[in-house]
Amino acid sequence: MREIVPAASLIAAVLNPGTPYAALAYRELETAARVAKIELRAFEVRSPEEIPPQLEASKVAGAGGLAILEDPFTFSQRTEIAAAASRLRLPAIYGYREFAEAGGLMSYGTDHGKQWRRGAEIIDLILKGGKPADIPVEQPTTFELVVNLKTAKASNITVPPTILVRADKIIE
Template identity: 70%
Template sequence: MTDRRSLIKSLAGAALLGATAANAQRAKSVTIGYLALLPGEDRMSFMASFMRRLNELGYVEGKSLHFEYRSADGRPELLPALAAELVGMKPDVLVTGFGTVAAKAAKAAAAGGIPVVFMAVGDPVGAGVVESLARPGGNVTGLSDLASNLQGSRLQLLREVAPSASVVGVVFNPGTPYAALAYKELGAAAEVAKIGLRPFEVRSAKEIEPQLLAAKAAGVGALVIFEDPLTLSQRSEIAMVVARLRLPAVYGYREFAEAGGLMSYGTDHGTQWRRGAEFVDLILKGSRPADIPVEQPTRFELVVNLKTARELELPVPPTIMIRVNDTIE
């Protein structure tokens, strides 16, 4: 009987210790740092998708998750100091938001130590953020915005909505590594379609309106606006000037269409940021960034602003409407 009682006590004690350990594990708080270049990125829809997915995975801010957010408010020169500040807090994972320069600043500050997950880098290999997509190497991995034939699809949309446009203007920031690849791909598609391209470079917000006016003066019949932190942060001004010039345009992200742009075709950022949260979860559970391949987008969305189309007196053909994922009235 004594041995039986001892066994029961031992089992009860082991169960109690196990429950205590499990509760301690659940109660353990992790710290995630988030470095943004864009102003107000924490209020954007894709950031909400990231936080929502973390919550679904069991990370509750204020309980099991401590979240530190820093934004350069559109000033890239501030990123190195902000990245160093976040690294000094010793987060379990450092996440970077939209754009290449934030990822590069985080990689430099983390210096092979703290894991880094980037959310939307156009050309992470060309920018030197990772060694390769399949084998990132080091302490950095994440999600790329680079996808084959994306620019060809955008050009096709413009051809459908503005079939008479024989010359298309391309507005982009040459300081973005992604821009060179995107322009090359767009050029290949334009050559097949026998459409001329005219580049219009913007390196700062003050250059946007003059370059759009130059595009109109050059006689372009439509515009492609490449996405990068500069153009995304100035999306409302771009959409307003383009509408005033009465030029049909296609943009990279739905945020441009929501700001008044005619249509956008690009990565589904809600899905992409949710996947980024899953990358963070994998790392927190022990995976090494070097062993997690960089993922390219597989889901894209077409958004049409019907209000802008009406203001431009531009009919949206049925071939586009049957493919649309969302409309803005």
């Protein structure tokens, strides 16, 4: 986000406070924001009706961009969130590639399909008699950057070449 809007002093974290993940992810974002010397402010969404006014409130507050924290609710509303961010010309980053595929500007995160397949493999091991205690804990080792240039053009957002060259997928 710093490369997309280098002058931004405030980034809005859009989150559903009803999910335990939101508090954990927000704390991690706060740490990163402090290091980057960017103010981070939470904007809470609990229902579809709250999405447009909360994103508008973030823009009025001076947010230069959005970080959307994913959970089942925000994931189910990804098209609406992406459309509202685009309409407001607010660059947004998401953790799941499905957000970028639904019209969001960019996503950076793990390949969730790969994680789900690996989870199925582990369940298969257990069902075949493997002891859960013998199966090592695994963490993702690869992350993918997806950039939606259609959204960037429609929102009049310039994506720097430094991001495009690192992108794993570009949606045109």
